[in-house]
Amino acid sequence: MSNSDSQSDKENISSNEVSAQTQVAIERQKKVWNRRVSTWEHHGVLGLEKVINAVLDLSQVQAGMQVLDIGCGTGTLALPMAKSGALVTAIDVSPAMIDRLMSVAREQGISGIKGIAAPAETLNIEAKSIDIIVSNYALHHLRDSDKEKLVKTMFDWLKPGGKVVIGDMMVGRGGTSRDREIIASKISIMLKKGPAGWWRILKNAMRYFFRVQERPISMEAWTKLFESNGYVEVAANTVINEAATIMAKRPI
Ligand SMILES: C[S@@+](CC[C@H](N)C(=O)[O-])C[C@H]1O[C@@H](n2cnc3c(N)ncnc32)[C@H](O)[C@@H]1O
Structure with a gap:
């Protein structure tokens, strides 16, 4: 049985249709990541410690804050944030990732995480309800047009003064x-x-x-996306090699 709450999953999934290409991309990610839970948890995350810490540092999460973790995987961000008292909505396209996250949370006695198996592309979150949106190494899987849509909708989900902190591979195709x-x-x-x-x-x-599974964009492209959609204090920084962070705020 899935650990995510199917009634609230429905509430958080928009009925808006996505394009056929986006649907194909979503199904592909779901299939790939459902099979990779164990390898990701035991091997994949190992190289990401620096970028995970950078996202946690920039987030400055406090007890009682409403946090949304997009592409949460097995919980590199969601678990420590919930441990410090935040109320985390953790979403991932892979139901298997959400199942694993929720069983780790139970094993460690961490409450305050609501796991939802849903693609970022169809997520539905109440307007002005979130203090911090975080994401680590997930958004490069989205098609470029879906990254742009997400940047726009995240603005609506954030409370005024709220922020987005993304850690990801940020590299373009040789333009810089x-x-x-x-x-x-x-x-x-x-x-x-x-x-x-x-x-x-x-x-x-x-x-x-061919941009089949990994579709990273540069730090400059992310910066432009956030700035052109009304965010302020947009700051991108390299962590190591292609790993970088970007932080952006919804104005008060
Ligand atoms: C590289 S893993 C990173 C997981 C986690 N954030 C971490 O730091 O360990 C990428 C995650 O993004 C999720 N993902 C990929 N495409 C997604 C989408 N369209 N919507 C939501 N999650 C997605 C995958 O299922 C996977 O769990």
């Missing part, structure tokens, strides 16, 4: 010197690994070129 440095350094690391590395270069290049 930072992009080119990141791409060159990845290629150089993989080349040193011999044939296995060459295969990964090819695989990543195809994935990147």
